[in-house]
Amino acid sequence: MERKPVVIGVTGGSGSGKTSVTKSIYDCFKGHSIMILEQDYYYKDQTHLPFEERLKTNYDHPLAFDNDLLIEHLKRLLQYEQINKPVYDYAMHTRSNEVITVEPKDVIILEGILVLEDERLRNLMDIKLFVDTDADLRIIRRLSRDIKERGRTLDSVIEQYVGVVRPMHNQFIEPTKRYADIIIPEGGHNHVAIDLMVTKIQTILEQKAFL
Ligand SMILES: Nc1ncnc2c1ncn2[C@@H]1O[C@H](COP(=O)(O)OP(=O)(O)O)[C@@H](O)[C@H]1O
Numbered sequence: 091m092e093r094k095p096v097v098i099g100v101t102g103g104s105g106s107g108k109t110s111v112t113k114s115i116y117d118c119f120k121g122h123s124i125m126i127l128e129q130d131y132y133y134k135d136q137t138h139l140p141f142e143e144r145l146k147t148n149y150d151h152p153l154a155f156d157n158d159l160l161i162e163h164l165k166r167l168l169q170y171e172q173i174n175k176p177v178y179d180y181a182m183h184t185r186s187n188e189v190i191t192v193e194p195k196d197v198i199i200l201e202g203i204l205v206l207e208d209e210r211l212r213n214l215m216d217i218k219l220f221v222d223t224d225a226d227l228r229i230i231r232r233l234s235r236d237i238k239e240r241g242r243t244l245d246s247v248i249e250q251y252v253g254v255v256r257p258m259h260n261q262f263i264e265p266t267k268r269y270a271d272i273i274i275p276e277g278g279h280n281h282v283a284i285d286l287m288v289t290k291i292q293t294i295l296e297q298k299a300f301l
């Protein structure tokens with residue numbers, strides 16, 4: 091059988107717990123051949139725009155992402171070729187100057203708000219997960235995270251949530267739930283769902299004789 095990496099897509103609204111679920115799965119495979127590819131790192135480069143202009147970008151619209159580059163990189167990883175992954179700076183709203191050279195792995199977890207929105211990405215996935223968390227919890231988690239980790243103010247998070255994040259979630263993210271193989275309620279601390287996923291991935295890897 092031809093050796094081909096397993097691709098797991100993990101999506102859900104901002105603050106739903108995608109990163110936490112992804113990290114929990116990743117941690118269970120420490121020492122094995124596994125990697126995370128973050129769709130956020132593939133936001134379009136905006137270094138040519140002044141900072142004030144970057145603030146006006148709608149970061150929750152599918153067109154904000156350079157999915158062509160993401161797909162190119164994913165296809166290269168599927169051929170077991172290395173990539174130069176971009177690095178994203180949320181405080182500056184653009185890519186940083188550096189890239190990270192990433193070696194190919196047997197399991198690729200592709201995580202991001204709109205990874206199930208693009209049919210080309212869906213077609214490259216073996217398993218699709220949707221992390222489903224109520225909107226009130228998502229905004230509370232996002233507020234706390236964006237102020238602590240992404241250099242935002244309370245007012246800016248609220249304004250962005252009401253003006254853009256919420257409507258784009260309803261228009262573009264929520265409808266992708268129908269493409270999911272598994273819906274994980276409550277996100278990052280759902281140990282039962284995470285254990286089930288880990289077992290499933292182990293089975294796939296054993297079938298492919300990767301383990
Ligand atoms: N089940 C949970 N209960 C409480 N806090 C959580 C839970 N899942 C995630 N968090 C926290 O919420 C914030 C957003 O979670 P994260 O995994 O980054 O979400 P996403 O990647 O979907 O935006 C983080 O600070 C994380 O620690």
Ligand SMILES: Nc1ccn([C@@H]2O[C@H](COP(=O)(O)O)[C@@H](O)[C@H]2O)c(=O)n1
Binds near residue numbers: 133183
């Ligand atoms: N410059 C940017 C880029 C993205 N965002 C927001 O990030 C959210 C996606 O990341 P999660 O980890 O929360 O899934 C998305 O909702 C964008 O609004 C931003 O604020 N600034």
